[in-house]
Every structure is written in structure tokens, then in C-alpha cells.
Amino acid sequence: EAFESLLRFAENRTSSLFETAYRPMAKEAAEPVKELFTDISLYILGAETTVESAVLRFFDSLFPLVYSRLINPGITDLSEDYTECLRLTRQDINPFGRYSKNMVTELSKSLWASRMLSQALSLGIEVINTTEHAALTKECSKALVKMQYCPHCQGLTLIRPCVGYCLNVMRGCLASVSELDAQWREYISTLEYLTNEMAASHDLEIALTGIRNSVNEAILHAQLNGPQLSATVSVCSYPLLTAREGPECVNDSTSFHTHGGRGLNHRCTVLLLNVFFLRYREFINYMKRSRTFYASIAERLCDGDLVMRDSSTCWNGEDVVER
Structure with a gap:
């Protein structure tokens, strides 16, 4: 849920860049942005894809829009052939400079840990579900019945098993489960490592919310090199040009860049990062407490209503004794 909330926030934040700074292409850019974050989500969940392919596919789709709406704003109708030519040209002329590769690098480092953590959590769920439905042996069933109900045969309906007796029975019943202790401890250590990686310099939330700034820098770079790009792109068959009707939208990307991409939703960004960090800390603390889960499961069971604590x-399995 935390991943999904963060992805939605980052996607909305990136979309707002086009709505506020690049209005002429905002509507058409919505689909590439959506596809980018869908690919990122699938990657985190373990799909057979890469961050690099997702990012480069996004910039492939973005370049025809940047070229026709910002660099040469007179183009109003792009044919499929011309659009495809621009997409292929993007791979050769690199109109977005180093910013597209930088975005791949930053996202790859942070999303790798998120992907591994997601897969590790899924594995943990499978292990827990498997042990939750572990079948009891006949010997275990007999021991449990004896521990719980044999006193009733003597009219001792209120007496409860001794703690030591309960522990012996439970440890015998859970012997196969307790063997998971070493692997479970190692698993928890792996989760700690992955979550610490996410919270280090390549933080997931910083990388995702930073996509907006990376895209903005990339577009500004392409605009700055517009004349050179136009000369190179001339190899594509030029579509029919028509005059743009109505007043041109104001491109306030310069203003956005001047303020370092800190729009009105900067406070929202800070708030989300704080909430995500708190959830991360809660998760770490919870996982640390569960480190000895399989080793202490018998103690946990015998610490509840199975035994008499206030008597x-x-x-003891044979008779009533003093505690």
C-alpha cells in the first residue's frame, strides 16, 4: 500500500509538470507518463523488465511531443510514420542529453532494493502461510488432548497445564517448524539490509519524486538545443503543417526551472516523505521483534490462556502439583 501511494503521488507530481510548465503537450504526455509508472510498478513487483527499458521507452514517446509542441510548435497533426521516425531518431541523436541516462541510473539503484524487498516479502508470506497450515502428527494430537482434557476426567475442569509441561508438549509438536529459526533469522536480516538500502542515499521516495525534476531538465536541454535538433530531424518526412489556432499557451518552464522545481506541492512532497519514513521505521522495528518468531513460538503459545498464571x-500431565 505504501508503494502504491508513493507511485501514485510521484505520477501525479510528474503529470502536474506538464500541466503547469508545458501545457501545449500536457494532454498528449499523460499516456507516456502513465506507462512509465506502470512499468516501474511492474518492475518492483518482479516483472521481467528493466528500469532502463521503461525510462528509454518513456523518452522515446516524449521526444515527438517535445519536438512538435515546443521546439517546432507549428506542427499540429503528426502522422504515425513521422512520429515513429522521431522516436527512432531520439535513440540516435540523444536530444535529452545526459538527463535520460542519469534518470536510469538513479532509479535503477533505488528500485533494485525495492524490487528485492517486494520479492522477499512475497516469499515471507508464502513461508508463513505454509507453516500456518502445518498438519499435526498423531503423537502431537494425543499430547495436546492429554494436556488439555485429562484433568477433566478427574473433575478438575478449572485446572490448567503447568508452564513447563506446556512447553514440552508444544516444542514437540512444533519441532519441524522451529527448524526454520536459522533461515528465518537470516531472512529478517536480509529485509533489514534491503530496507536500509532503500533509506540510504538511493532512497526510493526521493528517486520517484525526483522524476519530475529529471524530466523537466531533460526537456529544457532539448529546447536549448532546438536548432541543432531541427537540422538533424529533417531526415524525417515532414508532415503537413497548419497554423496553430487561438492564442499560444504560455510555457512557464523557465520559471519552474528557476525555482528548482519547487511548486505548490513541495509541502505535500515533504509530508509524504515524512510519512513514508515513519512507516519504514515502524516496519523495521516490527521485523526486528519477529526475528525469534520460530524459535519462541512455543513460549508464545504457552504464555496465553493455555496455562494458569495466577494459580x-x-x-503436570499426571497429577495436580504445586507451581
Whole structure:
């Protein structure tokens, strides 16, 4: 849920860049932005894809829009052939400079840890679900019945098993489950490592919310090199040009860039990062507490209603004894 919320926020933040700074292409850019974050989500969930392919596919789709709406704003109708030519040309002329590669690098480092964490959590769920439905042996079933109900045969309906007796029975029943202790401890250590990686310099939320700034820098770079790009792109068959009707939208990308991309939703960004960090800390603390789960599962069970804690006597499997 935290991943999904963060992805939605980052996607909305990136979309708002086009709505506020690049209005002429905002509507057409919505689909490439959506596809980018869908690909990122699939990558985190373990799909057979890469961050590089997702980012470069996004910039492939973005370049025809940047070229026809910002660099040469007179183009109003792009044919499929011309659009495809621009897409292929993007791969050769690199109109976005180093910014597209930088975005791949930053996202790859942070999303790798997120992908591994997601897969590790899925594995943990499978392990827990498997042990939750572990079948009891006949010997275990007999021991449990004896521990719980044999006192009733003597009319001792209120007496409870002694703690030591309960532990012996439970440890015998859970012997196969407790063997998972070493692997479970290693698993928890792996989760700690991955979450610490996410919280380090290549933080997931910083990388995702930073996509907006990376895209903005890339577009500004392409605009700055517009004349050179136009000369190179001339190899594509030029579509029919028509005059743009109505007043041109104001491109306030310069203003956005001047303020370092800190729009009105900067406070929202800070708030989300704080919430995500708190959830991260809660998750780490919870996982640390579960490190000894399989080693102490018998103690946990015998610490509940199975045994009598506030009585001076208990059932030891044979008779009532003093605690």
C-alpha cells in the first residue's frame, strides 16, 4: 500500500509538470507518463523488465511531443510514420542529453532494493502461510488432548497445564517448524539490509519524486538545443503543417526551472516523505521483534490462556502439583 501511494503521488507530481510548465503537450504526455509508472510498478513487483527499458521507452514517446509542441510548435497533426521516425531518431541523436541516462541510473539503484524487498516479502508470506497450515502428527494430537482434557476426567475442569509441561508438549509438536529459526533469522536480516538500502542515499521516495525534476531538465536541454535538433530531424518526412489556432499557451518552464522545481506541492512532497519514513521505521522495528518468531513460538503459545498464571497449582500431565 505504501508503494502504491508513493507511485501514485510521484505520477501525479510528474503529470502536474506538464500541466503547469508545458501545457501545449500536457494532454498528449499523460499516456507516456502513465506507462512509465506502470512499468516501474511492474518492475518492483518482479516483472521481467528493466528500469532502463521503461525510462528509454518513456523518452522515446516524449521526444515527438517535445519536438512538435515546443521546439517546432507549428506542427499540429503528426502522422504515425513521422512520429515513429522521431522516436527512432531520439535513440540516435540523444536530444535529452545526459538527463535520460542519469534518470536510469538513479532509479535503477533505488528500485533494485525495492524490487528485492517486494520479492522477499512475497516469499515471507508464502513461508508463513505454509507453516500456518502445518498438519499435526498423531503423537502431537494425543499430547495436546492429554494436556488439555485429562484433568477433566478427574473433575478438575478449572485446572490448567503447568508452564513447563506446556512447553514440552508444544516444542514437540512444533519441532519441524522451529527448524526454520536459522533461515528465518537470516531472512529478517536480509529485509533489514534491503530496507536500509532503500533509506540510504538511493532512497526510493526521493528517486520517484525526483522524476519530475529529471524530466523537466531533460526537456529544457532539448529546447536549448532546438536548432541543432531541427537540422538533424529533417531526415524525417515532414508532415503537413497548419497554423496553430487561438492564442499560444504560455510555457512557464523557465520559471519552474528557476525555482528548482519547487511548486505548490513541495509541502505535500515533504509530508509524504515524512510519512513514508515513519512507516519504514515502524516496519523495521516490527521485523526486528519477529526475528525469534520460530524459535519462541512455543513460549508464545504457552504464555496465553493455555496455562494458569495466577494459580498456585497446575496439571503436570499426571497429577495436580504445586507451581
